[in-house]
Amino acid sequence: MTTYVYGIARLGRTPLPEDLTGIGDPPLPVRLVTHDDLAAVVSDCPERLRPKRRDLLAHQNVVTEVGRRAPVLPMRFGSLSDSDDRVRDVLDEHADRYREALVKLNGRVEYNVKAVHREDAVLHLVLAENAGLRSLAAANQADGGGSYEQRLRFGELVAQGVREREGRDAELVRETLAPLAERERTGPENSGCFLNVSYLIEEAAARRLLDEVRRLEKAHPQLDLTVHGPLPPYSFVE
Template sequence: MPTYIYAITGADHPLPLGGLHGVGDPPAELRTLRTDLLAAVVSEAPDGLRAKRRDVMAHQNVLEALMAGGATLPMRFGLVGPGDDEVVAALDREADAYRERLAQLDGRVEYNLKAGRDEDDLLREIMTESDEIRQLNERTRARGSHDDRVALGELVAREVTARGQREAEDVAARLADAATHSSHAEPAPQQFLNLSFLVPRAETDAFVAAVRREAEERGDAYSFTLTGPLPPYSFV
């Protein structure tokens, strides 16, 4: 029987699972698998599991209850092992690595920051600062050459990418002191930044204030979206 895995904790971690239930319809019963050093909160894996709100919330509620009691390695929704014996074997086999990661995550939460910039504002800046692009744009407007239009589009696209990368690096560097670690992910179209931060729980207010200052300094042409506190998925 496949085993659905919610989280891994230390063997002495509180496991306040009363009143909680697992994923599935009807909801699966939660249980724990233990070794001398670690514990995993699991349930039976229902057939055909999909990311329905009911099941996502059940998964999230388990993680929140565990995180309130200390360091927790949260598993992403939908993680299934072959069976209980295999999960226990993995806990034994990877005990040192799991315990090291639990120590790193102890007392910390994740925040995700996404940032984008108004396209017209960015293009105006590029035209103002790049003589090559400005001259090619004027030539394209005057003659309408297909080759010039293609070259202009390629130049602008490269400059947009380069400036986005520089701005992402700048934002990450300016916020680095407010977090313990960071983890980059591919930004969505129209965004230049998708960055997760590992933040000490006691310092979350200071981190949020630092992000707010960064957004205010960059002005209305920028959009910053901060989500958290979250289970530290990006750092497991």
């Protein structure tokens, strides 16, 4: 029987939430594989597990629920082992490393911040900073928008300006938020935003992060920031 692993935790005497279920359809019951004070949070694994939306959500939910009760090292989605015994062996083999990591993460959560630009505001900024672009824009406006070629060329120059602004604003956000966090990790760069960054932060300090994000948006109207958290510390377990 294949075992699916959600995470490693130090639950002590804290039980798992009652009736906690995980991946699979119908959802499979979640249980613990323990070794001394460490516990792997596992369930059986359905045949032919695929990264479906429902299963990704189930993984996320199990890690989050356990994380509410004790520090947890979240596994990446889709970690499988031959058997519960093999999972126990792994806990035994690396027990010190896991304990150390769990101590470091105690009371910490991950917050993920994504930044995009509000288009009209950033276009205004880009034009305001570049007299050449402004006169091109004015000429195009006077000319009913300009020819296809003119619009293309103009749009490309604007896009270049927008990208430059993205770089500067990414730095601005990072410089503002990094001092509030214990650790910072950027990426993955695949979500359509110009900045995607995660922070490891003390739970008590989260309010300050949110305040600072609000302040940034107010002071820089071109910024549209999305915050996700508190999350299990996915980005800070390696």
